[in-house]
Amino acid sequence: MQTKLIDMTETINEEDIKTVVQLLRRGELVAFPTETVYGLGADATNETAVNHIFKAKGRPSDNPLIVHVATKEQLLTLTEDVPDYVEKLIDAFSPGPITYVLKSAGHVANVVTAGLSTVGIRIPDHRVALAIISACKKPIAAPSANRSGKPSPTKAAHVVEDLYGKIACIVDGGGTDIGIESTVVDCTRNIPLILRPGAITAKQIANIVGACHTYEKKEPTEQPKSPGLKYVHYAPEVPLMLVKKEQIHKLVYKYKREKKRIALLYETDKFKDIAVEKTMFLGRDEATMAQHLYEILRSLKKDVVDIIVCELPSFSLDSALIDRLKRAATEVIM
Ligand code: TXA
Ligand code: MG
Secondary structure: OOOEEEEOOOOOOHHHHHHHHHHHHOOOOEEEOOOOOOEEEEEOOOHHHHHHHHHHHOOOOOOOOEEEOOOHHHHHHOEEOOOHHHHHHHHHHOOOOEEEEEEEOOOOOHHHHOOOOEEEEEOOOOHHHHHHHHHHOOOEEOOEOOOOOOOOOOOHHHHHHHHOOOOOEEEEOOOOOOOOOOEEEEOOOOOOEEEEOOOOOHHHHHHHHOOOEEOOOOOOOOOOOOHHHHOOOOOOOOOEEEEOHHHHHHHHHHHHHOOOOEEEEEOOHHHHHOOOOEEEEOOOOHHHHHHHHHHHHHHOOOOOOOEEEEEOOOOOOOOHHHHHHHHHOOEEEO
8 A cells, every 4th residue: 555644744734634634534544643652543433444443553453442532522422421520631631641431422433442331532732633633523543553562653754664555644743742652541430540651640630630540450360451451562672671770780791791782771870881782861851751762662673682771760660651661671670
């Protein structure tokens, strides 16, 4: 398939939006930027189109997709039995990096929700995404626009790497601001429950509605609440060891003795001079680390390095960034 590349990094031109809308309305797949990561969009009411998403990504079909809308009104028409606190959350955080899991009113194709009675919906805070969704006048199902298992794309070039030739169109809107996926919060209960941490934190949600819980898997055999949580995620091409600062030297020397080519991702300045194949700075704070993490992971190819040693950053262990690092890691060494 010929993949059309459309540049909206500087300006959004009406003709281009028309082209994208025509493709989506015809049931084609279009990758577009959001404030978190790039999404792979299809008309959420078109079952065949949504099936193509699973195929292009190589994604298991029991993993539901997030539906993207442009307004609160559109969000509410797709849902039922919405608890009162949800409108408060929407007013506080949307458009923004938060997905609400709510009872579905049944207006999206069954494959979108993987047969669940709930649907995950969000209003992305990105001028390109909003322009496309409003012009299309349809809810747009869009998972992250990567091949299943790979880190989510934060630049159009990452989407090209994974999906060129497999989808109708890729819209370039430049690098994404946040860099990791939205907070997914189950709003079907009295107290909201975070299923996937993201830029909007439990504390911010609790500040608006009084309380917020975070889902933690208790037993290894327990079925995760959010189907997506059971799959391998964000995996770089080579094993990643997530390592406490105190253990870095020891581990690096062990791998050196084994003649491994090492990429060292560090937060603490003193590690930058260790002689290894590659050293990369994670970033000066959590937001910058999140913005660049997936690009760093994508850049470490197996023909250049054999192993990644990543310093465990020093901030709170329940942060969204640490969550993604843990999921990318083969092993966590504390
Ligand atoms: O920031 C984001 O959320 C990006 C951009 C493109 O919007 N999208 C994204 O989609 O990360 P995806 O499909 O890669 O991740 C969706 C997550 C999965 O973990 C899935 O299991 C969960 O949301 N999810 C979706 N619908 C759900 C539902 N009804 N109940 C529970 N979890 C749901
Ligand atoms: Mg994803």
